[in-house]
Amino acid sequence: LDWGYTDDNGPSTWAEKYPLAAGARQSPVDIDTSKATSDNSLVDREIDWSYPSNCSYRIVNTGYGWRVDTYGDDTALSGGPLSEVYKLEQFHCHWGATNDEGSEHTVDGKSYAAELHLVHWNSEKYSSFKEAASQPDGLAVLGVFMEIGNADNAELEKIISLIPKIIHKGQDSQASFDLDFGSLLPESKHYWTYLGSLTTPPCNECVIWTVFKEPITISERQLEVFRSLKSVGEEDAIEPEEGKLVKNYRPPLPLGNRVLRECGP
Numbered sequence: 483l484d485w486g487y488t489d490d491n492g493p494s495t496w497a498e499k500y501p502l503a504a505g506a507r508q509s510p511v512d513i514d515t516s517k518a519t520s521d522n523s524l525v526d527r528e529i530d531w532s533y534p535s536n537c538s539y540r541i542v543n544t545g546y547g548w549r550v551d552t553y554g555d556d557t558a559l560s561g562g563p564l565s566e567v568y569k570l571e572q573f574h575c576h577w578g579a580t581n582d583e584g585s586e587h588t589v590d591g592k593s594y595a596a597e598l599h600l601v602h603w604n605s606e607k608y609s610s611f612k613e614a615a616s617q618p619d620g621l622a623v624l625g626v627f628m629e630i631g632n633a634d635n636a637e638l639e640k641i642i643s644l645i646p647k648i649i650h651k652g653q654d655s656q657a658s659f660d661l662d663f664g665s666l667l668p669e670s671k672h673y674w675t676y677l678g679s680l681t682t683p684p685c686n687e688c689v690i691w692t693v694f695k696e697p698i699t700i701s702e703r704q705l706e707v708f709r710s711l712k713s714v715g716e717e718d719a720i721e722p723e724e725g726k727l728v729k730n731y732r733p734p735l736p737l738g739n740r741v742l743r744e745c746g747p
């Protein structure tokens with residue numbers, strides 16, 4: 483792997499091959515709640531999403547985690563900090579080896595056990611995800627914190643049940659399940675928003691981030707399934723315990739002189 487999350491290819495080494503990783507508009511950041519400024523324009527234009535209740539998906543092991551590719555047709559994200567309508571491209575998750583780490587964004591220094599990212603691209607201004615990913619307003623990512631709860635997350639379970647089919651890097655599985663995205667998002671629409679980047683190489687500074695304040699819950703068992711994914715292909719004959727994707731989060735980068743806005747208490 484030319485980049486990853488181990489000591490020899492992890493976040494502190496990325497800038498060697500991916501110079502954007504050393505930029506001034508990088509993500510994630512620590513959300514210092516005392517620095518957040520509330521902004522009436524965010525309140526006036528409520529963030530709004532519409533996702534289909536059921537459509538076909540492809541889940542893939544990228545070597546860095548699992549990713550569900552949606553075929554963004556009748557999806558739409560607008561309002562809040564966004565000036566155009568964005569389409570859902572994919573969603574994925576970041577987690578840690580233990581439950582006291584794993585999220586990418588932190589809140590006043592606190593980490594959550596995992597963080598879900600719903601990745602959208604500006605289909606009003608650009609003609610593809612890849613084109614949008616090289617523009618400063620190209621992507622809109624919704625970040626949802628995940629904390630450990632007793633109950634399984636029923637919607638996530640539909641995804642987790644497919645993970646045993648994609649244990650090795652490069653494996654994928656086609657599934658058409660009816661996914662209620664609404665329940666992958668918290669009840670409260672309160673959020674923080676700032677301008678940032680992809681949190682993995684090539685670290686393009688193309689993301690308008692919206693991080694919800696309220697976490698959703700996931701069970702310890704479900705998180706363990708995430709950690710059973712491997713970062714190597716089936717053909718890489720290595721020890722069974724080696725190559726496990728036990729963590730895939732980038733620690734926070736400085737907010738610098740960026741504005742951090744919030745909507746809702």
Ligand SMILES: NS(O)(O)c1ccc(OCc2cn(-c3ccccc3)nn2)cc1
Nearest residue numbers: 599601612615616623679680681682684
């Ligand atoms: N973790 S996250 O939600 O920030 C996040 C979201 C999306 C990402 O896309 C990776 C990517 C970008 N490109 C790309 C290709 C051609 C041109 C430009 C970009 N290819 N793969 C990475 C991290």
Ligand SMILES: [Zn+2]
Nearest residue numbers: 574576599681
């Ligand atoms: Zn992500």
